[in-house]
Amino acid sequence: MAEARSAAQHFRIRFDEEGGAFRDAVCQFRRNIFRRFYVTRNSIRNNVWPSSPLNLAVAGGVSFILIRQKSYPSLNCLREILLKPSEILPYKDDIPKTLQEIFAACVDSVGFFIVLTQVRQSILKVLLGYKRWLYEPPRNPSLFTRVWGSFLYIYQEYQKALNMSSDFVDKGPGVHLQRILSFRSYFTANWVTDWWERYAYLKNRAPLPINSNYYGLGNIEWTPTTHQSARAAALMYLMMKFKRSIDREEMPPLCIKNIIPICMWQYERMFATYRFPGEDIDTLTHYSSSESKHVVVVCRGLYYKVDLFDSRGNMLTPAALESLICDILRDSERDYESVSEEERHIGALTGQNRTECFRTHLFYLSNGVNKESINIIASSAFMVFLHHESFESLYHATPYVLGAVHKGYHWAEKSLYFHVFPNAYMAMNCEHSWGDAPCSGHAIEYFLKMEQTDGMYDENGHCSNIHAPRRPGQTRPPQRIKWEVNEHLAAKIRGSVEFCEKKFEDLDCELVKFQTFGKGFVKIIKVSPDAFIQMILQLAYFRMHGKAVLTYEATTTRLFAYGRTETVRPLCHESMAFVKAYDDETVSAQEKIRLLRVACKNHVEKFKNCMCGKGFDRHLFALYILSKALAMEHEFLEYALFMPWILSTSQTPTNQILNTPSPNDIEHRHKMSPGGGFGPVADNGYGVSYIFPEDTTIFFHIASKKHCAETSTAKFKETIVRTLHDVQQLCVGESSYLKGLEY
Numbered sequence: 037m038a039e040a041r042s043a044a045q046h047f048r049i050r051f052d053e054e055g056g057a058f059r060d061a062v063c064q065f066r067r068n069i070f071r072r073f074y075v076t077r078n079s080i081r082n083n084v085w086p087s088s089p090l091n092l093a094v095a096g097g098v099s100f101i102l103i104r105q106k107s108y109p110s111l112n113c114l115r116e117i118l119l120k121p122s123e124i125l126p127y128k129d130d131i132p133k134t135l136q137e138i139f140a141a142c143v144d145s146v147g148f149f150i151v152l153t154q155v156r157q158s159i160l161k162v163l164l165g166y167k168r169w170l171y172e173p174p175r176n177p178s179l180f181t182r183v184w185g186s187f188l189y190i191y192q193e194y195q196k197a198l199n200m201s202s203d204f205v206d207k208g209p210g211v212h213l214q215r216i217l218s219f220r221s222y223f224t225a226n227w228v229t230d231w232w233e234r235y236a237y238l239k240n241r242a243p244l245p246i247n248s249n250y251y252g253l254g255n256i257e258w259t260p261t262t263h264q265s266a267r268a269a270a271l272m273y274l275m276m277k278f279k280r281s282i283d284r285e286e287m288p289p290l291c292i293k294n295i296i297p298i299c300m301w302q303y304e305r306m307f308a309t310y311r312f313p314g315e316d317i318d319t320l321t322h323y324s325s326s327e328s329k330h331v332v333v334v335c336r337g338l339y340y341k342v343d344l345f346d347s348r349g350n351m352l353t354p355a356a357l358e359s360l361i362c363d364i365l366r367d368s369e370r371d372y373e374s375v376s377e378e379e380r381h382i383g384a385l386t387g388q389n390r391t392e393c394f395r396t397h398l399f400y401l402s403n404g405v406n407k408e409s410i411n412i413i414a415s416s417a418f419m420v421f422l423h424h425e426s427f428e429s430l431y432h433a434t435p436y437v438l439g440a441v442h443k444g445y446h447w448a449e450k451s452l453y454f455h456v457f458p459n460a461y462m463a464m465n466c467e468h469s470w471g472d473a474p475c476s477g478h479a480i481e482y483f484l485k486m487e488q489t490d491g492m493y494d495e496n497g498h499c500s501n502i503h504a505p506r507r508p509g510q511t512r513p514p515q516r517i518k519w520e521v522n523e524h525l526a527a528k529i530r531g532s533v534e535f536c537e538k539k540f541e542d543l544d545c546e547l548v549k550f551q552t553f554g555k556g557f558v559k560i561i562k563v564s565p566d567a568f569i570q571m572i573l574q575l576a577y578f579r580m581h582g583k584a585v586l587t588y589e590a591t592t593t594r595l596f597a598y599g600r601t602e603t604v605r606p607l608c609h610e611s612m613a614f615v616k617a618y619d620d621e622t623v624s625a626q627e628k629i630r631l632l633r634v635a636c637k638n639h640v641e642k643f644k645n646c647m648c649g650k651g652f653d654r655h656l657f658a659l660y661i662l663s664k665a666l667a668m669e670h671e672f673l674e675y676a677l678f679m680p681w682i683l684s685t686s687q688t689p690t691n692q693i694l695n696t697p698s699p700n701d702i703e704h705r706h707k708m709s710p711g712g713g714f715g716p717v718a719d720n721g722y723g724v725s726y727i728f729p730e731d732t733t734i735f736f737h738i739a740s741k742k743h744c745a746e747t748s749t750a751k752f753k754e755t756i757v758r759t760l761h762d763v764q765q766l767c768v769g770e771s772s773y774l775k776g777l778e779y
Contacts, residue, residue, distance in 0.1 A: 078285045096145035103137045170644040213662045226598035228654045237469035238318040241390045244448040246439040252712030254462040261497035267460040269357035270492045279307040283325040298594035302471030309451035310414035313393035323415040335422040336372035337380020339517035348509030354499035378526040386448040387441035387536040400525045409517045418452040426458045435545040437463040441536040478692045485696045544749040548736040556731030561767045567636035570606040576755040578615045585682035591646045602646040603653035610635040682721035699730035713737025720744045
């Protein structure tokens with residue numbers, strides 16, 4: 037029934053002012069035929085890659101030529117072999133000789149094509165299974181790695197990561213569980229990702245804002261225009277282009293060192309995805325491209341559906357979208373006072389704990405007008421919030437982008453939610469279960485690059501009419517989304533606003549720009565920039581609190597099919613040796629530098645191990661899920677998995693878009709993005725995100741809870757900055773010693 041209902045929706049007949057049902061039905065039928073054709077074509081291409089249908093045609097032609105030739109007696113033996121398939125034809129004597137030869141050539145070419153595809157795919161699996169390059173110096177790899185890289189370079193367009201994850205073998209407790217987990221790995225593309233999504237995200241009952249959702253920021257000190265409407269229109273246009281490249285499978289895979297491809301599966305659900313609340317577990321729903329041709333724009337608490345395509349199916353130009361945004365700004369300013377405060381803050385309902393969200397959705401949002409409105413929001417490509425209150429800069433707006441649900445600033449259950457401020461600065465808030473921050477960061481990088489290089493704005497800062505279609509259709513005006521708010525729902529909204537406001541007031545979040553040095557200096561002392569910052573955080577926390585704590589750093593496992601993240605644990609014997617020695621006056625400066633380098637080297641090794649599937653946190657998590665399912669609980673799994681992450685950290689990746697203007701150039705330095713951040717995992721901990729946008733700057737996003745007497749974002753920030761300066765002075769004082777060291 038679900039498939040039948042879905043099929044019926046594809047051919048729903050609609051009436052408009054320009055024509056009747058027949059023309060609409062014909063257009064819809066034509067679009068579906070073309071869509072199904074391209075989906076089928078792409079599916080065939082992907083399944084036979086790296087071979088192509090052209091290989092099949094060439095094989096057929098060569099086979100037919102070899103069968104037909106009679107000039108070279110030495111090839112007669114091969115000709116007889118190629119003609120073998122024609123012997124299976126019934127009534128062979130009645131079939132002309134030429135048709136027999138054509139049939140034999142077709143069978144031969146298909147067989148050769150299947151064997152060729154399997155061999156080439158097997159070779160790719162072997163090539164991509166080699167990970168030794170991670171452990172070698174990037175500037176002086178071994179001869180074997182160079183040869184391997186040369187072979188792999190041929191296949192740099194490869195769009196699929198390995199389908200099977202490595203079989204982890206552990207001699208510790210839970211041997212029986214390990215055998216079952218190993219068995220599962222042979223029958224799933226990734227043995228942990230679906231469990232991670234289900235139990236770490238969808239089954240978690242904590243509120244989404246601050247606890248799960250994360251944020252990203254656009255240009256921190258520069259905007260290409262001062263018009264809010266123009267920036268919002270450019271954002272909508274470019275994000276829809278980005279989405280279309282994903283839907284059409286035209287986006288090239290990201291490649292490490294421009295050679296090794298990583299899995300792009302997470303991108304499929306970046307847009308048009310909604311997290312519906314459930315009583316015990318939420319449901320993540322992704323809508324097809326035919327259902328998500330619109331966005332939802334929010335202004336002054338009023339919600340509008342904006343179609344991004346005209347009546348002929350053409351994507352609206354940025355100029356046309358800016359006109360629609362201006363209409364929304366005028367309409368919301370005129371009508372917002374006529375709408376109750378509770379209705380304007382209805383988004384706060386998505387900020388409650390998930391079970392409470394489910395009950396509210398079940399009783400108040402699952403029928404009538406409210407259900408239709410929820411469906412419009414859920415199926416939208418993304419949401420855009422037009423702020424009417426200005427912030428002096430994004431430094432001051434950061435806490436609001438992360439957690440101000442009570443003001444109607446978010447719809448926490450939507451996969452992507454963009455913010456555009458009156459001064460044209462932009463930011464985004466992301467629901468976390470569909471994918472991880474590097475994917476949404478990739479989208480932001482794409483937007484920031486294209487609006488600078490694609491002629492998006494005219495000399496007055498308004499959107500230009502680029503990429504206008506030859507035969508434009510009628511532009512549909514924005515449609516106001518209505519809500520039915522009775523007394524009971526209004527009380528629920530007020531309670532949600534109060535709940536979310538308390539959570540927001542407890543948030544202590546700050547964006548820090550450190551410009552004394554950046555990764556350029558870190559490379560001079562010949563250590564990894566990421567490892568260096570991790571050791572700085574360890575030393576800063578120890579200085580402030582007098583103890584070391586369990587620390588979480590996320591790394592990607594997208595070298596594997598459907599990979600998401602693994603945990604790197606920066607706290608270790610090597611890091612503690614450096615931390616304890618640093619403020620010890622009896623330890624020499626050179627010994628401190630040596631300990632820093634040893635700790636950084638150890639961290640890099642662990643980071644690479646996790647990327648290669650040798651981490652143990654997700655492994656323990658999968659064993660724990662199995663132990664619960666099979667009633668084979670073990671205290672070791674409880675102990676290992678439920679220690680609190682007091683310090684939760686992550687580095688925001690950069691340069692995911694090729695040919696992006698470099699922030700290292702003086703003319704582009706003020707256009708850099710500071711990345712994004714997230715809330716603390718533990719109430720008595722910190723959430724720290726950092727980014728190296730260019731060689732002389734480091735941004736830190738630091739968050740904690742105000743109610744905890746042990747933590748203070750301001751003090752931790754000051755300690756981090758002081759520690760950075762101290763380590764810099766130490767290294768500068770021993771510059772002659774550093775020159776003799778290897779990277």
